[in-house]
Amino acid sequence: MNDSNGLGFYLPGAVLLLATVLKLPALCRNPRDELLRSVCVLLALATAVFACTAIPTLIAVNRITGVPNAAAPLVFSLLTAFSGANIVLILHWSSTPEEAARARRRSRLCTLATLAVIAAVNTLFLLGDAPEERLRDLDTYYATTPYIREMILLYIAAHTTAAVTMTVLCRRWAREVHGGLRAGLALIAAGYVLNLLYDVAKLTAIGARWAGRDWSVLSIQLAPALASVSALLIATGFVLPLISQHVTSRWRMWRRYRMLRPLHQELRTATRHSIGLSAGSWTPIEIRLTQRESDIHDGILAVNPYLHPGVREQALRTELDAGRAPDEAQAVADAAALASAVVAWEKARSAAQRSAPPTADMVLTSPNSPQGLVRMSLALAKSGTVRSFRQSAILESSSL
Template sequence: LVFVCAAPATLATVNRLTGVPNFGAPLTYGMLSAYSCSVLVLLINWRGGSRERVRRLVLRCMAAYGLLIAAIVVLFLLAEADTERLNDLDTYYANTPFMREMILLYLLGHSAAMLAMCTVCVKWGREVGGLLRTGLRLILVGSLLDVVGFQVAKYTAVVARWTGHDLDFLSTTLAPPMASLAALLCSAGFVLPRLLPSARAQWRALGDYRRLAPLWTLVRSVSTAPKPPTGWWQLPQARLQWREVSIHDALLALAPYFDH
């Protein structure tokens, strides 16, 4: 959602619909801050503890980032930003009163979340193993890439404007692809420990399902053997279970003809 809001086409559409130049900026920064808050809330729940303590920390986090988002909106309303900038707003308005503070606030809020994520991944990565450790390492690499490739590039470009230099390419050319790659790695780190075991189980089930095919061919003509499921959406484990049950039923029907 953050990337959708940050796209130049989306920014232009939001600006046109609201009639406010650069209104897409506080919307995007607010979304990014909400994402940063969700990262911290996730970490708080991962850490665990008493329900009351977790609830208290979550509420504090949400309150802090709620105030941050409100401050971003207020600062934007106070600023004079009449020239629409779709790609280089951060550096173009780096010296503009109130816009400068707004840009710095959203960067600081995002930095706090990513640094906390890096710290937790390093700590927990030493305590777990297997796919969970792999996932944590991917999240760590993604978070570090976000900090170094996106945030440091943004900070450097903004500070360069403060000092009278032009390093806008860091903000407009380097930072966006680094943020995309970082998000991809973090997403893979979150998803991998949950999806890969299930994918492996389905793959094993598919192998077993195919290995039972010769036996099923021999007993499928037995009247008690149920018809195979017709739904294309049936996963290998469900198909395997059906085939095993069907073969078992057919063997029971054929049992009187077996030599004992």
């Protein structure tokens, strides 16, 4: 799985490096954000893991240091640090504001344990003797060598502990959430289950070596394959909730933007200060939605002097008598009053009326919230009561 040119490791590492660089400005703006800091550390360590586990890097480290297999404790240390960073990230990610202090304590404990394992791994390597360079089968080749054997077993034990911890944390949290986050946690847990199988394959190969048998294929071929699929599942699990949240947020904004169209169309002639979207069809939905809501509020202010509380009250009574829910009845009443006011405003404008009626207090209640605006817009498009009041206003206006 680890090709001799290392492209299978360098390319994902480059992507992770880019993601790390893109996150750094946010970290500089919010250096005390523990979740953001954990994400940046995780991305940086993941980049280092992919870069340092490639065969060309292993060879380069051994050559530069002049120590055969010097890359082994480096890789074991990075993988241990990455496992610890995963746990720290999950602890911060899953904690509520009330649990933040406890999450910090657990994170410190995890960090200290990780550093202790890394120190022990490097100490054992220094105490041991591994004179022959082994790039792919170090685990089984030195399975009986004093200190090197303990170094390998310590790394696998730490890796197994992290895998069990992450699986438990993810499954426990997944029971409390839904949607993309739950799916992401399920993928992370599945990835760490494969990590456990990776550890089992490694330990089985080592055990066979102790028994005088050669099952190194488990360590050289099966374990790396499991690790590759595991890395893919874990990376997808971390990314999926972010993508899901982004897509869901954009979809909701587009949906609200579309549902506000009838209200925007109703007020299009009364909106006097709307500006064109400089980016045209490339304009982000956030800007589109903000401008549409701003246009709607400007239009309501323009026709406000022509809003009559009596019209609204009459429409409200009609809806309530028909058994409509209070929120929907208010939205229909507001829409009916607005439709009547727009007719009166257009009549006054066409008559070149120089002075508008005295500005009245705000009659409508729906514009006070985004949900209210949407309900009001839907009422303009669908309500027979609104159509009836608009038609009555048109007839009254034409008879004057």
